[in-house]
Amino acid sequence: MLSIDKETFKKDYRQKFIEIHGKDLDEGTDYNKYEALGSLVRDYVAKMWIDTNKKYKENSKKQVYYFSMEFLLGRLLGSNLLNLGIRDTCKAALDDLGIDLDKLENLEEDQGLGNGGLGRLAACFLDSMASLSIPGHGCGIRYKYGFFSQKIINDSQVEVPDDWLKRGNIWEIKKTDKARVVKFGGDVRVDYTDGNLKFNHTNYDAVLAVPYDMPIVGYKNNVVNTLRLWSAEPLSNEFDFSSFNRGDFKKAMEYRDSVESISQILYPDDSFYEGKVLRLKQQYFFVSAGLQSIIHHFKSAQGNMKELDEKIAVHINDTHPTLAIPELMRILIDEEGFGWDTSWRMTNNIMSYTNHTIMAEALEKWPIEMFKKLLPRIFMIVQEIDKRFCSELKNKYVGQWDKVRKMAIIDNGYIKMAHLAIVGSHSVNGVAKLHTEILKKQEMSDFYYCYPNKFNNKTNGITHRRWLISANPKLTMFLKEKIGDSFITHPTDMINFEKFAHNIEVQNRLRDIKLENKRKLADLIYKDKGINIDISSIFDVQIKRIHAYKRQTLNCLRIMDLYNRLIENPNLDIVPRTFIFAGKSAPGYYLAKDIITLINMVADKINNDDRVNKKIKVIFMENYRVSLAEVIIPAADVSEQISTTTKEASGTSNMKFMMNGAVTIATLDGANVEIRDEVGDENIVIFGLTEKQVLNLYKTGGYVSQNIINNDVRLKKIINSLVDGTYCKDKNKFKSIYENLVTYNDEFFVIKDFYSYLEAQEKIDRLYRDKSKWQRMCAVNIAHSGIFSSDRTIREYATGIWGSKCLYKNLE
Numbered sequence: 001m002l003s004i005d006k007e008t009f010k011k012d013y014r015q016k017f018i019e020i021h022g023k024d025l026d027e028g029t030d031y032n033k034y035e036a037l038g039s040l041v042r043d044y045v046a047k048m049w050i051d052t053n054k055k056y057k058e059n060s061k062k063q064v065y066y067f068s069m070e071f072l073l074g075r076l077l078g079s080n081l082l083n084l085g086i087r088d089t090c091k092a093a094l095d096d097l098g099i100d101l102d103k104l105e106n107l108e109e110d111q112g113l114g115n116g117g118l119g120r121l122a123a124c125f126l127d128s129m130a131s132l133s134i135p136g137h138g139c140g141i142r143y144k145y146g147f148f149s150q151k152i153i154n155d156s157q158v159e160v161p162d163d164w165l166k167r168g169n170i171w172e173i174k175k176t177d178k179a180r181v182v183k184f185g186g187d188v189r190v191d192y193t194d195g196n197l198k199f200n201h202t203n204y205d206a207v208l209a210v211p212y213d214m215p216i217v218g219y220k221n222n223v224v225n226t227l228r229l230w231s232a233e234p235l236s237n238e239f240d241f242s243s244f245n246r247g248d249f250k251k252a253m254e255y256r257d258s259v260e261s262i263s264q265i266l267y268p269d270d271s272f273y274e275g276k277v278l279r280l281k282q283q284y285f286f287v288s289a290g291l292q293s294i295i296h297h298f299k300s301a302q303g304n305m306k307e308l309d310e311k312i313a314v315h316i317n318d319t320h321p322t323l324a325i326p327e328l329m330r331i332l333i334d335e336e337g338f339g340w341d342t343s344w345r346m347t348n349n350i351m352s353y354t355n356h357t358i359m360a361e362a363l364e365k366w367p368i369e370m371f372k373k374l375l376p377r378i379f380m381i382v383q384e385i386d387k388r389f390c391s392e393l394k395n396k397y398v399g400q401w402d403k404v405r406k407m408a409i410i411d412n413g414y415i416k417m418a419h420l421a422i423v424g425s426h427s428v429n430g431v432a433k434l435h436t437e438i439l440k441k442q443e444m445s446d447f448y449y450c451y452p453n454k455f456n457n458k459t460n461g462i463t464h465r466r467w468l469i470s471a472n473p474k475l476t477m478f479l480k481e482k483i484g485d486s487f488i489t490h491p492t493d494m495i496n497f498e499k500f501a502h503n504i505e506v507q508n509r510l511r512d513i514k515l516e517n518k519r520k521l522a523d524l525i526y527k528d529k530g531i532n533i534d535i536s537s538i539f540d541v542q543i544k545r546i547h548a549y550k551r552q553t554l555n556c557l558r559i560m561d562l563y564n565r566l567i568e569n570p571n572l573d574i575v576p577r578t579f580i581f582a583g584k585s586a587p588g589y590y591l592a593k594d595i596i597t598l599i600n601m602v603a604d605k606i607n608n609d610d611r612v613n614k615k616i617k618v619i620f621m622e623n624y625r626v627s628l629a630e631v632i633i634p635a636a637d638v639s640e641q642i643s644t645t646t647k648e649a650s651g652t653s654n655m656k657f658m659m660n661g662a663v664t665i666a667t668l669d670g671a672n673v674e675i676r677d678e679v680g681d682e683n684i685v686i687f688g689l690t691e692k693q694v695l696n697l698y699k700t701g702g703y704v705s706q707n708i709i710n711n712d713v714r715l716k717k718i719i720n721s722l723v724d725g726t727y728c729k730d731k732n733k734f735k736s737i738y739e740n741l742v743t744y745n746d747e748f749f750v751i752k753d754f755y756s757y758l759e760a761q762e763k764i765d766r767l768y769r770d771k772s773k774w775q776r777m778c779a780v781n782i783a784h785s786g787i788f789s790s791d792r793t794i795r796e797y798a799t800g801i802w803g804s805k806c807l808y809k810n811l812e
């Protein structure tokens with residue numbers, strides 16, 4: 001662990017500042033000061049990074065590579081300082097110099113290379129792997145533009161490019177010497193020489209993949225792992241200088257642009273598949289570069305290729321990196337000279353796959369023609385995998401052609417990536433118990449029947465270092481005071497806090513801490529929006545991607561209902577509430593964008609209506625991202641986790657809220673089920689259809705939303721107010737939402753769950769009035785949150801899937 005005293009830190013910092021800026025500290029801007037601090041921290045990390053790599057080489061431990069299209073890291077200065085164990089020293093040193101550390105931290109751009117939960121999970125996993133001293137690294141794409149930045153203009157979402165690199169990125173190191181060539185298109189010629197088939201790939205377009213390495217610092221353990229992100233560049237010998245010389249700049253520039261476009265943008269789709277060729281290019285680009293560099297590294301460290309599968313594990317995060325399976329086959333067969341069977345056995349041992357969703361619209365499938373043209377050799381390999389798999393199936397299911405077709409990898413003109421991922425991996429996992437059960441008995445039941453041992457559950461987690469220790473220092477300090485600091489490294493020790501749940505003093509302290517966090521959020525809201533909110537009101541929060549299945553609509557309808565009731569009866573006795581929303585919609589997802597507009601227009605109406613705005617206010621905070629979540633979550637009283645049961649695979653913000661002492665209102669979906677099991681029914685508020693009821697309604701079609709609405713004046717009034725000008729002069733503005741609920745029969749059971757949800761909200765109101773009882777619930781939630789640390793999740797992956805050992809500690 002880094003040990004450094006305040007005076008040395010001050011000296012180092014001043015020196016660093018002069019070194020990189022060529023001027024004195026007092027002449028510098030705040031951003032200069034941030035840069036110097038980041039740069040100094042990177043220096044501290046560099047030595048540990050080299051040492052860690054040396055140790056990995058000496059010990060020849062199995063290396064895990066987590067392949068993901070997305071890594072949603074957020075800011076890194078704070079977490080690096082925390083994990084190095086020098087945050088307090090640094091803060092004190094900067095204080096002496098008249099510099100506010102928090103202010104510098106807030107100048108850092110979020111590293112937003114992900115859409116939401118899936119990318120954030122990858123980031124939490126990197127933190128946990130390093131902190132458990134597991135040799136585990138990330139592999140992904142260095143998008144020039146991350147997830148777009150959201151502005152709310154005239155109540156609607158406007159997307160602005162996220163130019164996160166405009167002032168550079170302190171944490172990355174470009175490794176030009178480790179660049180690899182990735183080949184697209186062209187022809188494959190098959191030669192038969194000396195009794196062996198040889199595959200010659202010619203006329204391809206070559207792209208240079210250049211890695212940028214980022215250090216992933218473990219918590220006070222001297223471990224620094226690597227996140228390697230690939231950037232696409234033109235190959236200098238491919239850059240057509242003859243056309244350039246002829247003055248044909250256009251052609252040369254076109255070539256450059258087409259190459260660079262590969263790592264230009266992150267697709268802003270969440271749980272939705274877009275069959276764009278550029279996306280397929282991105283997938284092969286990083287998977288091929290990543291595997292090539294892993295194998296190059298392995299061989300240069302004197303690794304025996306025959307033992308490859310004992311020394312590396314590759315995890316594929318959702319189907320996006322599934323091409324790693326045929327690409328590894330290509331490398332083993334075409335480049336390393338192994339036969340098919342050996343290559344297949346090794347590939348299977350190396351690969352493991354996590355499924356993240358059962359929503360049909362999210363499942364990736366690529367048109368054969370597109371795939372074949374872009375990746376001719378990989379297509380041949382996929383065809384061979386499919387052929388062998390289908391012949392296995394035909395033996396198993398004699399005469400059951402339908403079954404074989406249904407399970408095939410290539411069918412009806414498409415390549416089904418989930419099928420390829422299952423067949424090519426030794427492990428397939430879901431991300432919460434309920435989700436895994438649904439995979440086994442519904443979505444993937446045929447595969448489960450074939451390979452029961454491949455399937456397993458790994459309930460998601462979150463790193464408590466970022467989401468508790470760093471985001472909520474006041475609560476962390478209080479927990480340390482009451483139960484000591486063992487929970488920092490053993491988060492399940494938070495259970496020791498449960499015995500204080502009844503203690504009135506502890507309850508009061510928890511309330512005070514929450515109030516301080518609420519004040520901080522209220523200040524931010526005032527600064528951003530000029531709206532004053534009442535910090536003694538219930539902070540009722542729904543922050544996540546905007547999606548029909550997540551049902552922000554349900555939340556909004558009950559607010560509209562409450563508004564109606566307050567107008568009818570100004571004396572309605574409710575605890576004042578502030579409804580807080582944040583979240584982005586995919587730019588092409590019009591319904592979700594309309595939901596954002598609706599929330600904002602309902603907010604305008606309510607916040608400006610003096611008859612009600614002492615009791616309720618609605619806030620939509622723009623540009624939801626990790627750093628905003630870090631401010632909102634510690635200030636939340638109520639956590640809204642209200643997806644249609646069966647649709648949310650796990651959810652992870654539910655865990656973040658719980659850990660920060662919010663009470664959850666939830667359907668029994670995803671990891672909400674496990675949260676309920678942990679805290680008990682009396683410490684969570686559950687409502688809505690159960691899994692069985694939902695699956696049954698989908699199966700039988702026995703649900704007609706119009707029937708419910710037509711027989712219910714109260715519901716009718718709310719639904720009509722979507723299209724009668726109440727919230728928007730343009731009566732057509734929310735027609736899409738109206739039609740979804742009424743005409744198209746409410747796919748996500750918003751209407752069906754409406755009254756159950758209202759009842760649950762009334763229960764929240766009652767519970768909150770009993771201050772002692774409420775704080776007791778908060779305390780129990782905190783105490784039981786340790787199991788949702790991603791340290792627990794990663795331990796399970798390491799022992800149950802990857803077979804990895806840690807460097808320093810035992811995993812048990």
Ligand SMILES: *Cc1c(COP(=O)(O)O)cnc(C)c1O
Binds near residue numbers: 626
């Ligand atoms: C945790 C997190 C998510 C995931 O939230 P869910 O409510 O689980 O969908 C998405 N975005 C950000 C920025 C997060 O921090």
